[in-house]
Amino acid sequence: MTVVIAFLANILVAIAKSVVAGLTGSASMLAEAAHSWADAGNEIFLLIADRRAGKKRDREHPLGYGRDAYIFSLFAAFGIFTVGAVVSVYHGIQSLAAPEAVEDYTLNYIVLAVAFVLEGFSLLQSIRQGRHTAARYGRGFFDYVVNGSNTTLRSVFFEDTAALIGLVIAATGIGLHQATGDPVWDALGSIAIGVLLGGVALLLISRNRRYLLGAQPSEQFRDRMGRALLAHPEIERVTSLYLEFSGPGKLFLVAAVDLVGDEAEHGVAERLRRLEGELENGEELIGKAVLTLSVADESSLAF
Incomplete structure (x- = not known):
């Protein structure tokens, strides 16, 4: 308008x-x-x-x-x-x-x-x-x-x-x-x-x-998204988080997370896809989310 x-x-x-x-x-x-x-x-x-x-x-x-x-x-x-x-x-x-x-x-x-x-x-x-x-x-x-x-x-x-x-x-x-x-x-x-x-x-x-060229949001917003991930009951820790604007008011999120529990591979894959959908549907700024698994010896990020 x-x-x-x-x-x-x-x-x-x-x-x-x-x-x-x-x-x-x-x-x-x-x-x-x-x-x-x-x-x-x-x-x-x-x-x-x-x-x-x-x-x-x-x-x-x-x-x-x-x-x-x-x-x-x-x-x-x-x-x-x-x-x-x-x-x-x-x-x-x-x-x-x-x-x-x-x-x-x-x-x-x-x-x-x-x-x-x-x-x-x-x-x-x-x-x-x-x-x-x-x-x-x-x-x-x-x-x-x-x-x-x-x-x-x-x-x-x-x-x-x-x-x-x-x-x-x-x-x-x-x-x-x-x-x-x-x-x-x-x-x-x-x-x-x-x-x-x-x-x-x-x-x-x-x-x-x-x-x-791929602008990133502020550190404050990055920390906010990190805390939102850690607040999810199925995510134990976050070892990597990348955010980039894919358009006005839309972000591309890539994160490596350690899930709660020790489930079989196919079950973990399903949980990751479900969590990606929850992020895309629950957070209006997230246009696309991609989650991967953390490696055991990777350091956790603090937000």
């Missing part, structure tokens, strides 16, 4: 900015129009990311399709960089070389104000969702948004935040142009918006790359 709201807001804002940029000739407004069109296109990638990540695992993808979310979010981040950042900086440099006067300042301010309200509403929606989810996992909001596995929430939050900052930059550039009569300020506003978008894009690219 957050992505849909952001998409609709960006479409409306992009159309309004494009019309006003054409009517007034403002470089900052044109940069903002490029920014909004880039964001609108990126929301499509994010919608695909959510849809693909929700597919159930199959024989070809035993860990599921969760990493598709990071792939399509990576496309969206590249879109911010190429369409938003590069176009804004390029047009700003062009405007410095051949500055043009703004035709109608009032029209620019009205559109920027309306855009601020729409983008602000979208940002509040992402903050509300982020706080709710972060509280469930016992994490701080900003830590969860920046470092958490929910890539679509992170993308929407930073896109909307950059949009609001960009609107302030655009208004400042246009205002200084109006106050001084010098169109250079408007051009510099366009370049500043491009630099801002480039920074956001690099952050998002870095986060998605991290999860595509």
